[in-house]
Amino acid sequence: MNKKSLIQKAAASPHIVWSVLFIVAPLIFVMYYAFTDKEGNFTFGNFTELFQASYLEIFMRSVCFAFLATVICLVIAYPIAYFISRAKPKTQKILIMLIMLPMWMNFLIRTYSWMALMEDTGIINSFLGIFGIGPVHMINTAGAVIVGMVYNYLPYMIIPIHSVLSKVDGRLLEAAADLGSNPLTVITKVVFPLSIPGIISGITMVFVPSISTFYISQKLGGGNFDLIGDTIERQFQTAYNYNLGASMSFVLMLLIIISMTIMNKYADDDGGVII
């Protein structure tokens, strides 16, 4: 018995070491830098600095962009996930493969491709030019940044929703129809409530990377739309102000935790409304 538990402990140790090294330790560093000044003295100064209008704007913008990207992803992903889940198992596998396929390519390359697509002389505008439309200015706009986010994170919304929907028992849909649900109410009263766990994890998987992304906004926003991620990156890479960068990371973490808590609370209550 003792021996067995020892083995069990040994088996768990790589995970514990990993967690301490790469999760706990960095968090402690973030906390340390966030609450100290350059000389290493304890201070709240980094946080009060964040209350400047320019930083508040960045925070607001990040939340708004991430929120919009998440909502758009959900609106696009849900019908796709539903459609895939109603297909034959073999077709489902192929379709999910197709959804995953772009993720095999490097994230940077995918973002660069969008630049090539959306430039004033880019592929989309050349195409529109054939019909005498445009050029439509797309690159370096807020819309371009959000398109980039939606494109990059859409699979993370489709896959969890699909995995929940594909497990919904077909007999429940029949039961609902039998009790008087028309095709629309079958979806609103049965399919949708049952898929909420998938929606929640989809939202988490899209919202979190969207709010902390730094690359998309730089490339597709042309530097006009600084997000928290960009600002944090700059503090560490250019300004060498680790303390301010850490305090921003800390606030970002809080923002994410608060958003997730609110969402899970709504989901737990009665499985009704989200967001």
Add this chain to the structure above:
Amino acid sequence: MNEKKIIELKGVSKSFDGELILDNIDLKVYEKEFMTLLGPSGCGKTTTLRIIAGFVTPDCGELLFDGEKINEVPPYKRSVNTVFQKYALFPHLNVYENIAFALRLKKTPEEEIYERVEEMLTMVNLRGFEKRDVNLLSGGQQQRVAIARALINKPRVLLLDEPLGALDLKLRKDMQNELKNIQRKTGITFIYVTHDQEEALSMSDTVVVMANGKIQQIGSPTDIYNEPENAFVADFIGESNIIDGVMLDDFKVRFSGHEFVCLDKGFSKNEPVDVVVRPEDVDVVPVEKGMLSGIVDSVTFKGVHYEIIVTINKFKWMIQSTDYVAPAQKIGIYVEPDAIHIMKKSEFSGMFGDYSSFSDELEHLSDVTEEEE
């Protein structure tokens, strides 16, 4: 029984992937009737039920409800409700909301919903369970919720797809009685699908025996048992010895090398027939008094009676008797005229009714595969 037809199937056929599942079915269901579709796995009984519910559209033929064709009417517009095989309760709703589902769709006022849900809960003996999570209920309780949910809409017809299949034997018997009571009380037409012949006989007004996508016989439980139409029905309903015979004349049949008096007539002279003798209708007598005689193969004690397998003219008979006989003993048997039932030859002749390969184990195996359906 009320003589007003509520549902009628006329020449209904259905194939799946090129395989004919229902072959030209004609069926009439009357108001307030308890009808059972009985048959083995793959006989088409569930498909018939699903056609009535609206989940399956027949390839050809007509489905009439109150005399009107409803082939194309979607399920949610039919005044028919279903109790599903594995209940199909909504896992995201509690007991109360599951039962209230149909009324909520109709935007029924809250007080009326409350009253009717309570009424249903009382009927199925689940008062006090309103707030329970349906996923945590026992099989029997889930079953009751499913029945309440289907009945709250006051359907004209309730369809039940092997509703008791997943329950243990004791609970099954209780639920049989309860279902029958509910049916009497509400006066709703029940169409009940099962592969359990005992269940069918004890609950139904009308039994429809199905095999190979065709209806083999429609009748009251006593008719089906006493006057089976063919070898399949005789074998499927209860135990029976089915012996090749020749109808010599009205009331006169010859089988096992002996001439018997019977109560059947209307066959042509010397017509080959299947003869059914139920095991409980055979009397064991001393050899010299017997009409036929044979050697006892085996004797099994079954509680109420002994089950005796005896070889007579190479045919193994099953006899149920309260008197013990020893294996390898020579016995005589006596069959009263009213214990003999004559059937016309059918596609099933020679397939059933000989106990040479009889085994309890096999029967259980077939039951298990049935539930997978």
